[in-house]
Each structure stands twice: as structure tokens, then as C-alpha cells.
Amino acid sequence: MAPARSTRSTRRVTHSREQIVETATAILDAEGIKGLTLRGLAAELGGGLGSIYWHVAGKEELVGLACDELVGRALAAAESVGSAGTGEGPGDARDDVPSPPLEVDLGTTDPTVVAAATQLRRIALALFAQMDRHPWLPGQVELSGGQPNGLRVWEHMGRPLAAMGLTPRQQFHGSTALLGYVVGVATQMSSQDAIVDPALDADEQLDLVVSRWQDLDATEFRWIRSMAEEFRRHEDLEQFAAGLDLLVLGLVRQALGED
Template sequence: MAKATRGSERREDALSRERIVDAAIELLDDEGENGLTFRALATRLSTGPGAIYWHIANKSELLLAASDAVVARAMGEVLASATPHEAIRRIAVGVFEAIDAHPWVGVQLSRAPWETATLRIFERIGRQVQALGVPGGAQFTSASALLSYIICVSVQNAANGRLLEPSVDRAEFLETQSARWKELDAHEYPFTRTVAAQLREHDDLAEFLAGIDLILAGIAASL
């Protein structure tokens, strides 16, 4: 019995939860959520599935831990800002870039909005909403609106990126779509035809931040 215990202790020392989560992030980036299995993870870590179960109960727990790790690092890289407005913009960029680099994270944030990863973002936004001077009764709504916009648009941006084959040039694709918009029926799509040129020239991150500015302008107008 003592021999088995010593073996378990050696296994725990050699394979930490952090190592497992880091390997899971790499596997998710390479293979997606369907490719994340304990067998594949064990192969990547040169161990057995049982050693992983020592630290992680199941795939759902592993996905949550991996998402939380990515978001925690993204939030840790957000520098302090002079104004709450600029701080919120930097938080937004951090989330946008994290989901762009790890599209599976966006799926997890949408799937489990009450878990720690989402709460990390909500907390950082909420503190800045308070710093803006938003009254207590409106703080939840303001922070929630910002959180929803940041996550949803970031997820959509990452999804759009996956729709194009690696060989497809983004500028050429937008040029083609812009030309199609211009050819739409003038009575049915007057607005879409008007903004067709903006589709061709737009920058995804700049448009994303412009939306943040619109929400913040609305919050400021309500104060």
C-alpha cells in the first residue's frame, strides 16, 4: 500500500495541473474542441490518461480551466490606463485578440457565461464602469452591455476568419463582396449599397473599437 502511495506522489510532482492545462491549450489550438481527448492529451504529455485524471475530473473541467487560463493571461497583459474609457478599450482589445488567437475560448465564454473566465472580464469592466461614475442602479446594465458586445463581436470575428481558406486573400474577398453589394437591388437594399465601399475598406479591430466608443458615449450621455 505504501508503495502505491509513493507512486501517486511522484506522478503528482511530475505532472502538474498547470502543465496539463498548457498542453490542453496547445491541443485545442491545433485540433479544436473535438480533438481534445484525454488520450490525445496523454500522448502529448508522454503519460497515461490516469495521470491526467489525478488532476482534472473530466473534459468539461479541462475546457473551463483552459479558457480561464487564456483569459487570465489576456487580462494580466492589459496595462493600467489614465482613464476608464481607455481602460475599457484595452480590456476589449485583450479579449478580441485572445479569442482571435484561440477561437475555442469564445465558444466556452458563450457556453458558460457564469464561469470564472467570463467573470474575470466582467469584473475588470465593472470596475471601470464604476470609475466612470455610473450610478449603482445602472452599473450592472452598463457592464453587461459592454461584456455582451465584446464577447459576441470577438466570437463573430474569429468565426469569420475561419470561414476563409488560408489561400484566400482578405482584401480580394472584401473587394468581391463590396462589388456584389453595389449590384444589389436599389429599392430593396438602398442602405447596403450605400455602405458597400466601407465594407471593402474597413478594419475589423477599428470597427470593433468604434462600437465600444458608441456604447461608452451612450453611457456618458445617460449620466
């Protein structure tokens, strides 16, 4: 009798890891974490579970690989902008880093501080862009759960703060505030998108919210009513960048000893 051969060595692999991760990411974008199953992924790919288990041990590892890809794109795009001075990521127009103009005066021309602040801004904008495209991603980029993706982003945000000359405590507080802001705003915006009426376009959705605010009690909600038209004209990226710039400005002032 011929000796038995290793099942793993003879198993036919019908899909590459890249194909598996790309398809899994598309399912995550459409259906979220709960909507991703390995059987559903296999059906989408048109093969059996064997080709998936050849590359990943299970769903958790697969989600981690998808996160690694997207976080890597964000960090690489931010680095590419920094080194090349362009808005394009590495070979993929979808990885462009949005670049709304800085709305605050940093109050310094110190090249080290300016470069560090600029890099912080690029990283945050690139990460937010990926989270905006992939609404399930914010929940996978957190520090409390110890996910490696969150730790990678934290590391890259922390380095510019150290370069500014901030104290360790300032670096800790500043980096966690920045990461919390990016994840929090992206989560909030994706939650809002999940409850909108798909039959309405963006302008109609804004009109609906504005009309609700304008119907509020004029005494109790005087300030909110005054914000209704501002909300109608707002853009999500501009809103995100404005808050980000306030955080970056505060860190720069700390670095300059103005806190």
C-alpha cells in the same frame, strides 16, 4: 507482505500542468472544443493519460484551466498598460493590448471618469485580442452559464463603472452591454473566419464579398451596395474599437448626467 502504497503517491508525472494547458490550448485553437480529447492530448504530449489525470479530473476542468490562463493574460495585460503606460503585457509580447486611438471626445476632463473609461477600454481591447487569437474562447466567457471566467471579466468591467459614479442599474446595464459586445463581435468574426475559403488570401476574400454585395438589387439593397467599398477597406480591430468607443462614450455621458 509489504503494505500497499498509494497509487497517486507513486504515479510518475511526466508532464507539468503548464505543458498540459499549453498543449490543450493549441489543440483548442486548431480544432475547437469538440476537437479536444484527453486521449488526443496525451498522444500529442507523447505520454499516457495518467500524467494528465494527475493534474485535471477531466476535459471540463482542462478547458477551464485554459480559459483561466487566457482571461488572466488579458486582465493582467490591461492592468499592466494602466500602471506602466505601455502596450506590453507581463513578459509576453503576444499579450500586447492593441491600442487604436480613441475616436470620440469623452466631453470631460474629470480624472476619475477619464481613468475609468480608459480602463474599460483597455480591458475590452485586451479581452478581444485574446478572443481573436483563440476563437473558441468567446463561448467560455459568458454570464448565462455561470462560468467563473465570465464572472471574472464582469467583475473587472464593473469596478470602473462604479468608480464613475453610475447608479447600480446603470452599472448592470453598462457592464452586460460591454461584455455582450466583446463576446458577440469576437464570436461573429470567428464564425466568418470558419467559413472562408482557405485558398483565398484576405484581400481576395474581401473582394468576393464586395462583388456579391455589388450584384445585389440596386433598389432593395441601395444602402448595402454603398457600403461595399467601405467594407473592402475596413480592419477588424478598427471596426471593433469604433463600436466600443460608442458604448464607452454613452456610459461617460450617463456618469456626467447627460443621459
